[in-house]
Amino acid sequence: MREFARQHPVWSGIAIVVALFVIWAIFAPWPEGFEAIFGRKRVFLNAVFSGITLGALYFLVASGFTLIFGLMHNVNLAHGSLYLLGGYLGYEFAEWTGYWLLSFVLVFIVVGCVGMAMQVLVFRRLEGQELRQTLVTIGISVVAADLMLWAWGGSSYQVMSPDWLRGPMELPLIAGYGRDGELVYLRYPKVRIAILFAAIVIGIGIWMALNRTRIGMIIRAGVDDRDILGAMGIPISRVFLGVFAFGAGLAGIAGVVGGTFQSIAPGEDTRFLMASLVVVIVGGMGSLQGAAIGAVLIGLAEQLGSVYMPTYAVVLTFLIMAAVLAFRPQGLMGRRG
Amino acid sequence: MSSNTPPNQTLANPQAPRWWLWLVDRVAAIPAHAWAVMLVLLVMPLVADDFFLFQIFGWTFILGIVALSLMFLAGYGGMVSLIQMSVAGLAGYMVALFGDSGTTISLGLPWWFVVPLAMVIATLFGSLVGLLAVRTEGIYTIMITLAMASAFYYFTRQxxxxxxxxxxxxxVLPPDLFGVNWREPVPFYYLTLVAAGLCFLLVTYVSRAPFGLALQGVRDNPRRMAALGFNVTAHRVAAYAFASALASVGGILLVWQNAQIAPGTAGIHATFDILIIAVIGGLSRPSGPFLGAFLFVLLSTFAPDVLRAIGASGERYKMLIGGIFLFVVFVSPDGLLGLWERWKAHLTRDDMARGKGETRP
Known part of the structure; x- marks a missing residue:
């Protein structure tokens, strides 16, 4: 970053001005003329927060995707199906046990096992044939989508959040002036704050596990060169199995989260598959930080886009992806290779 | 010149124009089973009923054309592109937008302007996606084109x-050319048959032309081709442009067949369907996609009835198609054509083994 600032004074200056403007726009009350152009501040703040929360959800889905991709070079196009399965199972578990938090644990275990089964039954047999592995995941996603349609039907489900997460909470952010000129603060659903918080905790947790533990070291080495890692006597197939199970479990958890703050229905699998693809392309394939940056960027683009240019919101996502591919094909945080 | 010579001497005459000799050589090189298939397809309207002509064969040829464009990219260029259905969908949308439809947005321009325009726009779109996708390789291409295809789907939806x-x-109806209603089963059958035939011939020709050979060289060893002075990126983008033009033909025929187009036409499932068709048929030769399309159309049309007849739920035909796809991918990387060829090779090997056994004293 310092190198960049030293070499590109103009770009750094522009970046600082933009950052200051964004901070001002989020924290300060907007003057009247400004609101006349950009609409009400509450709308803007809500879009920003929804974008970040959506980004947190995208991060949960995409982090598993990017871990699996980074280590095994396998584009798991059935990742969206794992998300959907997690959502349905989370609904069932939450209804059955009555404990929202418990459903996360159960879904993580069950979907993780499904991921393990996929790894053992499918990917291990097609070891080294990346194209065929990817084709197989497409077949699995088609079959899985039909199976889930069979089991749960076409209606949409909503996972109920527990009582202590219901209702809004007031954030220390100024939304505007009230009728008497007093400051009005932004009110935002508690459950979304919890999701954001949880995603940050999980993200930091994965980052710590990757960078501070022995297993993380093995995984990072595997991303760089799995053949050498295998030659050093590491049981690489067991590492693959573990990472696949973990990534699948994360997708399942993300399904419960998505089912809580949005809903679970057929078609959500492809939506979140697309989201993970875009996030990973933008952020850089195989990079966890890249997934975080890409997720927030795409989440913000979708929400701000749908507020300020409703029928062209997807174009914004598309343009971000195209710009990244044009100027940095390996993704924002990706490495060439 | 050759116009003065009597017709029975034309073939023997070394002065005959080169294109004529070329054509004769090409026609003579067509194997017997291809003639048989052509004959059967030409007389099909005599035996098949309207439903078969319009729904089964019309749809087969259309899906076959779109899958053929994927086969061209994947088989000769080594780039598995999932954008082909979106390109076809865009061409269909452009025909609906610039031509006539039941919606007020349509501009109602004449068909001879609309059809080329739709093809040009779709080809430009496909080439643009190709331009972005060729910067990366292998499975990245699948990811990027799939992301673009789903972005296209969500964009058309919102x-x-x-x-x-x-x-x-x-x-959205085809134009009333020569006083024929082209949505009648027999005319539509021939329309799609001719389009599919032309696309098939074009792909076969291009695959043997210098461009196609260079493209196959790029597929096998891009670094060596670059060292030989070929522009690898340009060849790949040109392949995308060519494939997109093919796909746009399929898209225009598709919108005429359905008489309507909606986001689902080029949705993610349709995108996967095209890939499934191409892979089931086989990615190594242009006949594969049509074989795959025929099988796919038969399955998705009749599987519900068959499933219901054996007591299963008729809605589960997608699972059947997905299962067959999984089976083909697992068993044969080269699709049904690959299976067939391996079986043939197996037979010849048996013959040779037997022959050897007999000659041995």
Whole structure:
């Protein structure tokens, strides 16, 4: 970053001005003329927060995707199906046990096992044939989508959040002036704050596990060169199995989260598959930080886009992806290779 | 010149124009089973009923054309592109937008302007995606083109000014050329047959032309081709442009067949369907996609009835198609054609083994 600032004074200056403007726009009350152009501040703040929360959800889905991709070079196009399965199972578990938090644990275990089964039954047999592995995941996603349609039907489900997460909470952010000129603060659903918080905790947790533990070291080495890692006597197939199970479990958890703050229905699998693809392309394939940056960027683009240019919101996502591919094909945080 | 010579001497005459000799050589090189298939397809309207002509064969040829464009990219260029259905969908949308439809957005321009325009726009779109996708390789291409295809789908769904959102366009009809209603089963059958035949010939020709050979060289060893002075990126983007032009033909025929187009036409499932068709048929030769399309159309049309007849739920035909796809991918990387060829090779090997056994004293 310092190198960049030293070499590109103009770009750094522009970046600082933009950052200051964004901070001002989020924290300060907007003057009247400004609101006349950009609409009400509450709308803007809500879009920003929804974008970040959506980004947190995208991060949960995409982090598993990017871990699996980074280590095994396998584009798991059935990742969206794992998300959907997690959502349905989370609904069932939450209804059955009555404990929202418990459903996360159960879904993580069950979907993780499904991921393990996929790894053992499918990917291990097609070891080294990346194209065929990817084709197989497409077949699995088609079959899985039909199976889930069979089991749960076409209606949409909503996972109920527990009582202590219901209702809004007031954030220390100024939304505007009230009728008497007093400051009005932004009110935002508690459950979304919890999701954001949880995603940050999980993200930091994965980052710590990757960078501070022995297993993380093995995984990072595997991303760089799995053949050498295998030659050093590491049981690489067991590492693959573990990472696949973990990534699948994360997708399942993300399904419960998505089912809580949005809903679970057929078609959500492809939506979140697309989201993970875009996030990973933008952020850089195989990079966890890249997934975080890409997720927030795409989440913000979708929400701000749908507020300020409703029928062209997807174009914004598309343009971000195209710009990244044009100027940095390996993704924002990706490495060439 | 050759116009003065009597017709029975034309073939023997070394002065005959080169294109004529070339054509004769090419026609003579067509194997017997290809003639048989052509004959059967030409006389099909005599035996098949309207439903078969319009729904089964019309749809087969259309899906075959779109899958053929994928086969060209994947088989000769080594790039598995999932954008082909979106390109076809865009061409269909452009025909609906610039031509006539039951929606007020349509501009109602004449067909001879609309059809080329739709093809040009779709080809440009496909080339643009190709330009972005060729910067990466292998499975990255699948990811990027799939992301673009789904972005296209969500865009058509939410945009009302160009794509008319959820509803899309209806009453998009082919032009009344020569006083024929081209949506009648027999004319539509021949229309799609001729289009599919031309696309098939074009792909076969291009695959043997210098460009196609260079493209196959790029597929096998891009670094060596670059060292030989070939522009690798340009060849790949040109392949995308060519494939997109093919796909746009399929898209225009598709919108005429359905008489309507909506986001689902080029949705993610349709994208996967094209890949499934191409892979089931086989990615190594141009006949594969049509074989795959025929099988796919038969399955998705009749599987519900068959499933219901054996007591299963008729809605589960997608699972059947997915299962067959999984089976083909697992068993044969080269699709049904690959299976067939391996079986043939197996037979010849048996013959040779037997022959050897007999000659041995």
């Amino acid at each position: 945009n009302y000014t160009i794509f008319n959102g959820y509803t899309g366009f209806n009453l």
